Amino acid sequence: MINPKYFLKGVLCSRKFDSPAIALGASFIAIGALLKNLGFTIQESIFSTFLTYALPGSLVMAESMLIGASLINIFLAVWLVNSRLYPMTVSIMPLLKHESQPRWKYYLSCHFVAVSSWLILKSNYEEIEKNYRIDFWIGIGTATWLIAIFSTVLGYYAADFLNKDMIIGLTIVNPIYFMCAMIGVMKTIQLSSAILLGAILGPIFYFISPEWSVLIGGVVAGTVAYLIGEKYGN
Amino acid sequence: MATNIILIILVTSFATYISRFLGAFTSEKIVETSKIYKWFNCVAYSTLAALISRMLIFPSGDLSDVNYILRITVILLSILIFYVTKRNLVYPTVLSAIILATLNSFAV
Numbered sequence: 001m002i003n004p005k006y007f008l009k010g011v012l013c014s015r016k017f018d019s020p021a022i023a024l025g026a027s028f029i030a031i032g033a034l035l036k037n038l039g040f041t042i043q044e045s046i047f048s049t050f051l052t053y054a055l056p057g058s059l060v061m062a063e064s065m066l067i068g069a070s071l072i073n074i075f076l077a078v079w080l081v082n083s084r085l086y087p088m089t090v091s092i093m094p095l096l097k098h099e100s101q102p103r104w105k106y107y108l109s110c111h112f113v114a115v116s117s118w119l120i121l122k123s124n125y126e127e128i129e130k131n132y133r134i135d136f137w138i139g140i141g142t143a144t145w146l147i148a149i150f151s152t153v154l155g156y157y158a159a160d161f162l163n164k165d166m167i168i169g170l171t172i173v174n175p176i177y178f179m180c181a182m183i184g185v186m187k188t189i190q191l192s193s194a195i196l197l198g199a200i201l202g203p204i205f206y207f208i209s210p211e212w213s214v215l216i217g218g219v220v221a222g223t224v225a226y227l228i229g230e231k232y233g234n
Numbered sequence: 235m236a237t238n239i240i241l242i243i244l245v246t247s248f249a250t251y252i253s254r255f256l257g258a259f260t261s262e263k264i265v266e267t268s269k270i271y272k273w274f275n276c277v278a279y280s281t282l283a284a285l286i287s288r289m290l291i292f293p294s295g296d297l298s299d300v301n302y303i304l305r306i307t308v309i310l311l312s313i314l315i316f317y318v319t320k321r322n323l324v325y326p327t328v329l330s331a332i333i334l335a336t337l338n339s340f341a342v
Contacts, residue, residue, distance in 0.1 A: 044239050088257065094271055111251065115282060164299075168297060171295060172290075179309070198282065202284025222279070225280060226272060
């Protein structure tokens with residue numbers, strides 16, 4: 001089954017001082033408060049984070065509900081904003097693959113792919129032997145997922161005590177954390193151009209199509225960055 | 235309404251899991267040293283960067299009520315704090331929330 005030693009190592013990774021868990025916690029507190037204001041019960045709020053566990057998707061769901069969008073529209077809007085999870089999953093699974101491990105672990109643990117867990121794995125996987133990396137990943141995923149659920153509960157109950165300025169403060173924590181984390185990983189020409197071009201093209205494509213901007217901006221920027229990296233070295 | 239919310243949650247989570255599942259499925263044949271892996275890695279970082287900058291420049295929800303000059307000020311200050319604190323991630327993050335909440339409480 002799951003090797004407890006590596007699972008625990010993964011869990012403990014989210015406890016580091018500068019762990020993405022801080023950004024994750026703050027943003028899900030804001031989500032908890034948002035869901036309460038939308039009329040969700042505590043059970044529904046927990047259920048939402050438990051099953052979705054992706055911040056932009058939950059935000060899009062909330063906004064779509066506010067404007068009374070249809071289920072099909074909610075589906076499409078969430079799918080588009082969360083489609084970033086596809087290349088993110090492809091870019092970590094080969095690092096975790098080992099023939100001694102059963103396939104169900106990969107299909108179950110792909111639910112844990114989110115920015116925070118992804119970044120924790122990317123900066124720690126090399127220290128772990130390849131045959132146990134999937135257990136390590138399940139540990140990271142479980143810890144970050146539980147932090148998100150716990151923070152949703154906290155936000156739900158704190159909603160009455162948080163004023164608008166405090167909620168606004170909490171909502172900027174997430175993009176600021178990940179913006180700094182992205183600047184921090186700009187160590188090769190390929191990655192630096194991928195991040196810079198993505199950050200520029202995402203908002204530019206927003207003028208053409210707000211829904212498709214992240215996906216199109218990401219694919220165009222990623223492809224150009226890949227070619228730059230191939231030409232000028234990594 | 236209650237059934238509606240459950241249905242909306244299920245639709246949202248299904249729309250989210252599809253990308254994760256397809257990612258796990260597609261990557262079965264991909265080796266980490268291959269060119270296609272490198273391309274996917276670049277696209278993953280670019281898409282994330284595109285999403286983050288979109289969240290800051292064209293925010294949704296409560297953040298969209300904040301004046302863009304305030305948002306840009308907080309973004310620039312956070313980058314500055316990040317470098318001043320020798321690339322520490324905690325200080326810019328925590329301070330960005332405090333600075334924005336404070337500045338916004340003074341804004342009209």
